[in-house]
Amino acid sequence: MKKVFAMLATMGAVACVNAGELYSHLGTEGVGLGAGTALTDSFGLRGEINYGSLNHDFTAADIDYKAKVKLRGIGILGDWFPTASAFRVTAGLNFNSSRVDATGTSDATLTINGRQYSAAGEAVYTTIKWPSVMPYLGVGFGHGPSKGWGMFADLGVMVGKPKTTLTATPGLLAQVGSAQLEAERRELQDKADDYRVYPVLKIGVSYRF
Numbered sequence: 001m002k003k004v005f006a007m008l009a010t011m012g013a014v015a016c017v018n019a020g021e022l023y024s025h026l027g028t029e030g031v032g033l034g035a036g037t038a039l040t041d042s043f044g045l046r047g048e049i050n051y052g053s054l055n056h057d058f059t060a061a062d063i064d065y066k067a068k069v070k071l072r073g074i075g076i077l078g079d080w081f082p083t084a085s086a087f088r089v090t091a092g093l094n095f096n097s098s099r100v101d102a103t104g105t106s107d108a109t110l111t112i113n114g115r116q117y118s119a120a121g122e123a124v125y126t127t128i129k130w131p132s133v134m135p136y137l138g139v140g141f142g143h144g145p146s147k148g149w150g151m152f153a154d155l156g157v158m159v160g161k162p163k164t165t166l167t168a169t170p171g172l173l174a175q176v177g178s179a180q181l182e183a184e185r186r187e188l189q190d191k192a193d194d195y196r197v198y199p200v201l202k203i204g205v206s207y208r209f
Contacts, residue, residue, distance in 0.1 A: 027202025030071040044079040062111035067102035100128040113183040122172035131160035158198040
């Protein structure tokens with residue numbers, strides 16, 4: 001990760017010297033800052049940092065969870081402008097540490113793998129983590145060679161299968177047993193698998209020197 005930050009710092013310095021671009025954006029990856037430089041009239045290279053967090057409640061396998069979503073990513077992206085317009089095709093890699101931390105509780109009972117257990121004072125905890133490196137492919141407008149202020153937009157996807165873990169408080173685990181808890185984790189994993197394709201939508205403003 002330190003090497004990636006060093007690469008971004010180098011890219012930012014190169015961009016400022018070599019008629020480059022600085023930009024910021026907001027989207028499904030959170031808030032982002034980036035720097036880019038034109039390699040040729042048709043190709044450009046960018047690096048960006050994305051950060052965000054939000055609260056999100058969800059239900060999985062009959063358990064209601066209160067979750068904290070943490071968005072963390074560093075993108076290295078290449079732009080191709082197939083025509084003289086601002087339309088581009090973008091591909092790259094996202095060095096990712098995004099995750100979901102969630103807690104499932106109930107004042108009465110929790111249903112785990114189809115069975116109900118006393119949940120007073122008990123809880124289950126789950127984490128969902130995406131791969132540390134995810135490929136990105138998308139299309140967009142902007143980040144072209146025109147100097148001065150500009151707007152841009154991106155629409156694409158990152159691909160990577162998330163991994164889930166599930167633990168329980170000692171009292172609940174004593175009731176449930178590790179085999180039943182693992183069966184519940186697999187159900188949660190099945191739900192998480194629906195998010196192996198992560199949609200990317202963002203808009204922003206840029207300034208090219």
